[in-house]
Amino acid sequence: xxxxxxxxxxxxxxxxxxxxxxxxxxxxxxxxxxxxxxxxxxxxxxxxxxxx
Numbered sequence: 001x002x003x004x005x006x007x008x009x010x011x012x013x014x015x016x017x018x019x020x021x022x023x024x025x026x027x028x029x030x031x032x033x034x035x036x037x038x039x040x041x042x043x044x045x046x047x048x049x050x051x052x
Contacts, residue, residue: 001049
Protein backbone atom coordinates (compact mmCIF):
# COMPACT_ATOMS: atom_id res chain seq x y z
CA UNK A 1 0.00 0.00 0.00
CA UNK A 2 1.17 3.51 -0.67
CA UNK A 3 1.63 6.05 2.10
CA UNK A 4 -0.05 9.45 1.72
CA UNK A 5 2.43 11.92 0.21
CA UNK A 6 2.37 14.14 3.33
CA UNK A 7 2.54 11.33 5.92
CA UNK A 8 5.10 11.85 8.65
CA UNK A 9 4.08 9.22 11.24
CA UNK A 10 3.00 5.60 10.80
CA UNK A 11 1.37 3.84 13.77
CA UNK A 12 1.08 0.06 13.57
CA UNK A 13 -2.34 -0.89 14.95
CA UNK A 14 -2.16 -4.43 13.54
CA UNK A 15 -0.97 -7.60 15.28
CA UNK A 16 1.83 -8.10 12.71
CA UNK A 17 5.02 -6.27 11.71
CA UNK A 18 4.68 -3.47 9.15
CA UNK A 19 7.51 -2.82 6.69
CA UNK A 20 8.05 0.74 5.44
CA UNK A 21 9.84 1.03 2.09
CA UNK A 22 11.76 3.97 0.68
CA UNK A 23 10.09 3.78 -2.72
CA UNK A 24 6.54 3.33 -4.05
CA UNK A 25 7.36 -0.10 -5.56
CA UNK A 26 8.39 -1.89 -2.31
CA UNK A 27 11.88 -2.53 -3.68
CA UNK A 28 14.08 -0.51 -1.32
CA UNK A 29 14.71 -2.10 2.10
CA UNK A 30 13.22 -0.09 4.87
CA UNK A 31 12.14 0.01 8.47
CA UNK A 32 10.15 -2.61 10.42
CA UNK A 33 7.52 -1.30 12.83
CA UNK A 34 6.40 -3.78 15.49
CA UNK A 35 2.74 -4.15 16.53
CA UNK A 36 1.62 -1.40 18.90
CA UNK A 37 4.50 0.92 17.96
CA UNK A 38 4.97 3.77 15.52
CA UNK A 39 7.69 5.53 13.61
CA UNK A 40 8.37 8.81 11.90
CA UNK A 41 8.54 8.44 8.13
CA UNK A 42 10.14 10.78 5.64
CA UNK A 43 7.63 12.65 3.47
CA UNK A 44 7.19 10.78 0.21
CA UNK A 45 8.88 7.69 1.71
CA UNK A 46 6.91 5.42 -0.53
CA UNK A 47 4.90 2.45 0.60
CA UNK A 48 4.36 -0.15 3.30
CA UNK A 49 3.28 -3.75 3.67
CA UNK A 50 2.01 -5.92 6.52
CA UNK A 51 4.09 -9.05 7.13
CA UNK A 52 1.87 -12.11 6.93
